[in-house]
Amino acid sequence: MTTLSSAAPRVNPWVLSAFWFGTAFHWLLLLLILMPANVVHFVGQEQKGTYLGVLTAVGAVMALVLPPIIGARSDRTGRRLPYIRLGLGVNLAGLAVMAFAASTLGGMGGFWVYVLGFLLVQFGNNYATAPYSALIPQLVAPEERGRYSGVMGLLQAVGQLLGAVAAFVVGLLKLPVLVSFVLIALMLAVPALITLRGVPASVDTPTQASGGPTLSWRQLFAYQPFLWVFVTRVLFALGQYSVQPFLQYYNVDVLRQRDAGTSTSIMLLCIIVGSIVSALIGGRVSDRVGRKPVIYVAGTAMALAALLLLVAPSYPVALALAVFFGLGFGAFTSVDWALGSDAMPSASSYARDMGIWHVAFVAPQLSSAPQGALLDWGNAQGGNLGYTLVFGIAALFFLAGVVLVRNVPETAHTRAHAT
Template identity: 30%
Template sequence: MKSALRWHDHVRINVYWLGLNISAGIITPVLLPYLVALFVSGDQKNTSLATVRVLGLIVAMLVQPIAGMLSDRNSSRWGKRRPFIFWGTILDLVFLGIIAASPGYIGSALDGRLLPMLGVSTAYVVLIIGMVLLQASSNFAQGALQGLLPDLVPSDQRGRSSGVKAVLEVVVPALLVIGIGIGPLVDAGRIGFVTAFIGASLLLTMLITVLFVHEKPLEHRPAESVREPMLRIVALTAIFVLITQGALWLVHSGSAYLATRQISLGLQVALVGLLGMIAMTGSIFAGVYAGARVGIGRDAPKHRSFIWWVINRLLFLAAIGSIQGFALFYLSDVLEIKNAATTTTLLMAVVALFLMTSALVGGYLADRIGRKRLVRTACWIAAAGAFMLLFANSIPLVMISGVILGIGTGAFMATNWALGTDLVPADQRGRYLGISNLAGAGAGIVGAGIGGPIADFFNRLQPGLGYLVIFAIYAGLFLVAALTLRFIPEPGQRT
């Protein structure tokens, strides 16, 4: 596709993002917290939620870049990317069934045998298995999908195409979720219906992609072996996980030590909060920089700006994704909202409405006035929205915070992705954009993996306090993300 694309071309190329984000938009902020709260005790639910997410995202960090790399070499007559999208979706349907079956294990005979031995319910174990497998299959498809936009969209149109992508990622899924009443269904325990809706969304968007997006088959497969790059991906994941878990250990040790000292609650908040901020930012910088160097290999020094782009993206996504992930618990524990799943979906819809305008305008402006300027502005706006959550003691104030976060996130998602596509080698887009999965999977590992235990620690000292501490930390991550942009050149400049 060398000529100017029409609006429906951009929609077809990006439509599978709609299915993926209907799935993520239901599971991450609504379904998963609901099931975790159903399966584990209240004083451990944030940590338990973090555990499910971290285990699944470790798998995502492995699978997505490998799938992207393999799709770069795929010579199927259906094209490089679409076969991965097809088979990944088929497996998604199977693994969604496992998640749907998990509540049936509550109080089962198997639960009676495993609960004393493992210390957790069988239903929780089944949920973990289903989520880990779903992450594997979903990222098998998504790793290939990452390369579809840069494959088919000319460089001067990627800003607007990324804007369409951002709308399909957040706005349309949120409107569909609220329109079909997913929140009340979750509150009513209709898990089978909810997972069926997710599966249908993935299946429909997959069929549109496979049948109506036309790729040219790869004429010549690269001669290079994939063995060394695959080993690098494994090493990259191991490095990032070890660094993040080391940071989590630091937070655990520090908070445990302070709990034994005779110091005020305010000082504990300041010290553990600062420790959490250092742990998150430190693990992001060290994990991405060391891991990406291993994943890219000896070409890494030539692509320093790409590594900084991944760091910038990870900082932002760690903050916004974790705020989204803990929103249901915040609404139920702090604001004491009944039917919190319903309120969470309403909040997501409000965010989405304002994100839509921001994403579309941001996509066009990115092609005209510079992408870095818009990304930096988006980070400042999102930080303001996160700080406002610290004083949001009512639903209207939470909604206003959501509006601000939506505006910032929309501008970021539209503009940052376009900035990244300009930084990768054209013949290795799947590999490099797959490495950017550090910013997707790594965001949850850092933000939720460290934030969940911090929330539980402070909630035990004072109910609801933990959410305020982690929201303040996430606001700080937005600010640090803005500062990292000085290391990323505008497109066309030397790295």
């Protein structure tokens, strides 16, 4: 297909991926710690799974629609940075609305104000990350994308680690919920400013995004590397979102932990420590041996961990399995972005195509609503059947992704050398 523009400015990988660090901190603390607790505050224990699933799914609709639209507009204008700035501002405004609702309001009236804030967060974050997602394929040569993707995966893992540490400290000190929202805002804004200041302004010249024809949606999905990367990313995300939103409830209902926030934070810390160990290594290895072998090992590890959590006899054993899952997740994350970047067919539509690929990340969040309802139904039958169902489904999704990633053409990550 097309090659990387030789005029693309070189950017330090740590600066380029700094904003991903901030978004990782943002989403871990918000989605996995604050939102589950806030939902219980608004709706009570009996319907917590259903309402959390609905809230996650509503946000996913925004994340599903916006990235391809904003990405296409960014490609047409040849600009990236103004979109990131505007999206960041809306995201911060949404966090303020959520903080207000969680701190001062209760009941269903407060819940709907909270939902409004969450929609603003989703709008702003996706408005910013759609053009931001185009920067690695636009600025990084194919032979270096594994390293850059590894740095991105490592920074995301460290951001998640700090998010879990922050949640633990806030819970330990019994600090007001407002403190957590302020931390999220700061940890999102500062890394974003590092990226905005560090990426050369020349990235916004229209010629930077040119190179090759813009494919129609039908042509894009007819291009085999993109098709299979998209399908397998959907499967891995389905596995992730079958379990991730309900970890806090799992700690209480299955592992019998009294402090839901603290026990979940420790489990997340274990996952993240494992992912940090494997993230940078996985990206570098994939530049040498290819992306798929790393995916095979990583996906299998995640599936095994999801299944073994069902029979974990104690909280310490569950923590050991969390580390094991993290090793797989870190390796997968480090390679995933490189695999997606390799599959982009045209330099003239990087932001749009990465926005469409981003749908594979967020569309599976829609499964949180039926998964939450399934969780509540299964647990009502007794024996924590709900957790058996959702964790078992997660393992099946991970294994399906491992099997189908074989269909990604071997030459996808070396296409630049073949044109």
